[in-house]
Amino acid sequence: MVQQMRSAADTTLIPDFTPDFRTLSSLRLSMRNRAKPTVGRIDFVCQLTLYFPEVATFIDESDFGILPLEVGAMTVATKDALNRFDLLAVRRYLVFIGDLFERADAELQQAIQIAYLENLFLGEKSYAHVEARYMLPRCLADALKKSESHFERLAAA
Numbered sequence: 001m002v003q004q005m006r007s008a009a010d011t012t013l014i015p016d017f018t019p020d021f022r023t024l025s026s027l028r029l030s031m032r033n034r035a036k037p038t039v040g041r042i043d044f045v046c047q048l049t050l051y052f053p054e055v056a057t058f059i060d061e062s063d064f065g066i067l068p069l070e071v072g073a074m075t076v077a078t079k080d081a082l083n084r085f086d087l088l089a090v091r092r093y094l095v096f097i098g099d100l101f102e103r104a105d106a107e108l109q110q111a112i113q114i115a116y117l118e119n120l121f122l123g124e125k126s127y128a129h130v131e132a133r134y135m136l137p138r139c140l141a142d143a144l145k146k147s148e149s150h151f152e153r154l155a156a157a
Contacts, residue, residue: 039103041067068115082128091135098137117144
């Protein structure tokens with residue numbers, strides 16, 4: 001009898017929850033719209049060292065503390081991977097930079113746009129660069145298009 005009371009009490013405490021599509025969609029949307037923490041220079045260097053220690057070795061001691069030069073290490077690694085046609089490494093680098101770009105503060109966004117995107121893609125027409133353009137995350141593709149249109153307007157003037 002005690003077990004019957006316990007099982008009856010258990011079912012009343014936990015309501016029957018069967019999520020529908022609308023509930024799951026709203027949960028997914030709320031998780032996507034959640035504010036992500038802003039990433040700055042120190043975070044960039046820490047994450048670069050953590051995820052790509054081989055790239056962090058490109059940063060000289062004299063370059064440390066100068067954000068465009070630190071981002072430039074990632075540019076050198078990506079160019080090296082493009083020259084070797086190692087598209088898997090290129091994809092990993094682009095996804096990493098894209099994730100940081102979405103959460104970056106203004107200084108890091110500018111460094112990524114100039115020292116990475118413009119330095120890597122402007123004026124490049126090789127097959128590896130064209131393939132890499134298709135792999136760009138949307139945020140980086142939009143930033144690159146913005147830079148290209150800016151330089152086209154300057155050239156036309």
